């Protein structure tokens with residue numbers, strides 16, 4: 108069953124055609140990737156799927172429902188969660204509070220609130236705290252609940268971002284360069300985590316990534332963008348052996364990156 112579908116979506120910024128007539132499908136319980144050289148339109152595609160930008164033309168469907176033109180918070184509520192290329196965490200809050208604000212976005216978790224709040228709110232807070240503790244456990248952050256996010260290593264901050272995304276109980280998780288800045292052992296760890304998450308939560312995942320070992324190991328199918336357009340799509344083996352794709356990567360920092 109198709110979970111998320113983009114039909115001929117396009118977006119220009121002035122004269123730059125960032126995404127042109129791009130279509131893709133993501134099935135239930137599937138991991139697909141979007142790859143392409145720098146500036147190919149990958150992040151713009153995520154921004155269109157999550158309502159950060161209004162699309163110029165095309166349609167986006169989630170479980171067959173048209174979600175084109177919805178606001179970011181409506182799309183999040185409909186079931187699409189994402190992480191960002193540049194990690195976005197709340198520095199003023201500790202690790203567990205970062206997850207709690209995602210699990211219960213209408214609440215603010217701070218000491219003042221705790222003192223003045225009603226018993227009902229306190230019991231809701233206890234419930235959300237417990238849920239958040241579980242999400243932290245899932246990503247391997249047990250023991251870090253009271254740390255400030257900026258004191259965590261880059262790899263752990265990435266996990267915290269994922270815990271925040273999990274807390275919104277998504278149907279679809281969009282990961283924008285989740286392995287950027289990770290060392291080789293963190294990359295291995297991350298690959299296992301993504302598989303575990305998909306199996307445990309039964310959701311579908313789209314990954315944008317430059318680290319090809321991540322893409323090749325995790326993706327069932329890969330979409331390749333170049334200058335905003337779909338250049339190719341197929342299985343990791345098909346993409347690895349696609350001459351046009353290899354040519355598109357020539358001149359990139361890591362031209363051998365398709366492995």
Ligand SMILES: Nc1ncnc2c1ncn2[C@@H]1O[C@H](COP(=O)(O)OP(=O)(O)OP(=O)(O)O)[C@@H](O)[C@H]1O
Pocket residue numbers: 120123124125143144145146147148149150151152
């Ligand atoms: N808000 C914006 N305003 C103007 N131009 C933009 C904006 N966002 C993206 N672009 C342009 O759209 C094109 C696609 O950018 P995008 O960030 O989507 O590429 P990308 O494939 O994610 O690149 P990278 O791998 O470097 O992150 C680029 O030419 C970029 O400069």
